[in-house]
Amino acid sequence: MSDAGAAVDRIYREEYGRVVASLVRRFGDLDLAEDAAAEALLVALERWPVDGVPPNPGGWLTTTAGNRAIDRIRRESHRDAKHQAALKMYDDTPHEPTGLVEDDRLRLIFTCCHPALAPEARVALTLRLLGGLTVAEIAQAFLVPETTMAQRITRAKRKIKDAHIPFRVPAADDLPTRLAAVLAVVYLVFNEGYLSSSADADPMREDLTAEAIRLSRILRALLPEEPEVAGLLALMLLTEARRTVRVAGGELVPLHEQDRGGWDRALIAEGHDLVRECLARALRTGQGPGQYQLLAAINAVHTDAPEASATDWSQIAALYAQLYAVAPTPIVALNRAVATAELDGPEVALAEVDRLPGIQPSLTTYHAWHATRADLLRRLGRSAEARAAYDAAIAATENSAERAYLSRRRGSLAP
C-alpha cells in the first residue's frame, strides 16, 4: 500500500467506531451503517491521495457515509418501505435524557456488550463495530475460522435487530451491572493479547492489548467519573508498561526477574496518576474501590519498587485481602498466597494454596495454581513434588513462553 493509502487506512481505523456509531444512531441499522462506512472508505482511498486529507477527516467520513446511506435508502425505498421509515424515525431525533454524557460510541458499546448477547459475540461485535477490526482479523485473534466468526457476528447483529436491543446508554440504576459487562469485554480482549491462551498464537498479541487500551481510553473520555473505568485503564497501562521485558528469547520472564529499566516509564506514570485519582475519589465519596481499581493499585505497588526486593509486600497482601472481599474468587486467593509467601514464608503460603481446590475443584486444571505450588515447593526444597507440580503446570498451559519458562524452572531443580 502507498504511504497515502496507509494514512487513509490508519485514520479510517481510528475514526471507524465514531462513524459507524453516528450512522447507527441516525439510521437504526447496523448493516446499513457498516456498508455506508465501507463505501466512505472507498471514496476516501480514491480522493485523499489526490486532494489531500481533509482538515477534519472524521467529520468528512461521517458526512460521506451518511450521504451514501441516504442514497442507498432512496435506491431501495421502492421495495423496502422500512428503511424510509427508519430514515424518518431516526433522523436527529433527540434521545431520552439519561443524565449521562451521551456519545454515539458509548451507546454502541453498550449495545455490543448487551447481556442478551452471548459473551463471545459481545467481544467480536465490540472489536468489529467499535474497533473497526475486520472479521478476518477478529477470527485470527480468537483462532476460529473466518466463516465461524462471520456467522457469530451476523447472528448477533440479527438478534440486535429482531429483539430490538436498544441503542442506548442504560439508565442509572442499570449502569453498574451493564458497565461491568462492557469492562469485562475490554479486559478480556486485553488479557487475550497479554497472555494468549493458545498454542498457535504469538505469546503476546500487541494488536489486542493496544486495541483494549484504545477502547478503554474512549470509555474513560466518555465516563470520566466512573472509578472502575479509570481503574481498568490504569490496570492495563501498568501491565502494558512491562510488556516488552515480559518475554525474552521466547520465554516468559516473571515479575521479580524482569529488567525494570526496560519498563515503559511514561505508561507507569500515567497509570500511577490514575490510581492516585481513584484513591482520592474513593476517599472523597466513601465508596470502596472495585476490583479493577484494586488490581491497578496492586500493580502500582509493584511498579513503584525500583527492584523486586524493594516490593512492599504487606501493602500488596492488604490490597489482595481487600480484593478478596470484593471478588472472593479462588484466583484472587491464589494471588494473595504469593504475597503471603513473601511475608510469612513459603510453608504458610503452600498450606493456603493447597486448601483452595477444596473451595473450587476446577483449580487443579488451572496452570497458575500448579505453577504457584511448584514455586513454593521449590523454595521449600521439596524437589520431587516441585517437579511433579511443574509437569502439571506445563500440561495445563498452551502458551509457548509460559511453557518455556516452566520447563527451565523444572530443569534447574535440585536433584
Next chain:
Amino acid sequence: MSQYLLAVNGSAADVEAQAQMTMEEIQPIFEAVNVFNEKLKAEGAWVFAGGLQPIESTTTVDNTGAETVITDGPFVESKEWIGGFWVIEAPDLDAALKWAAEGSKACAGRVEVRPFQDEPEA
C-alpha cells in the same frame, strides 16, 4: 412498540414440585401474578396472557401432507415446555427484560423472552 412473548417454561420436575405444593404455598404466587397482570394493564404493556393445561393434554395436527394426521402428544419430545405465557408490548428488549424479571419473580418460574416478528409494512 414491539411485542414480546414471555414464556414460562417448566420441566417435569417443576410440574411435579408444583403438584406437591399446598394451597397456602400456591396462593401467594396467584396473588403475585395477579398484581403483575394488573401492573401490565395499568402501564399499557398488556396484550394477552394465559396458563396452559399440562403437556399431556397436547394434540398435534399435521396437515402438511395429503391427509390430516392427528396424534396424541407434542410433536417434538423435549425436557421443558411452555406452561403459561404473557404477550406484552414494550419499546425495546431492555423494557421487555424488566417485565420478564418481574414476571419471573411473580410466578416463581424461569421466563423466556422472545420477540414477535414485526408486522409487515403496509
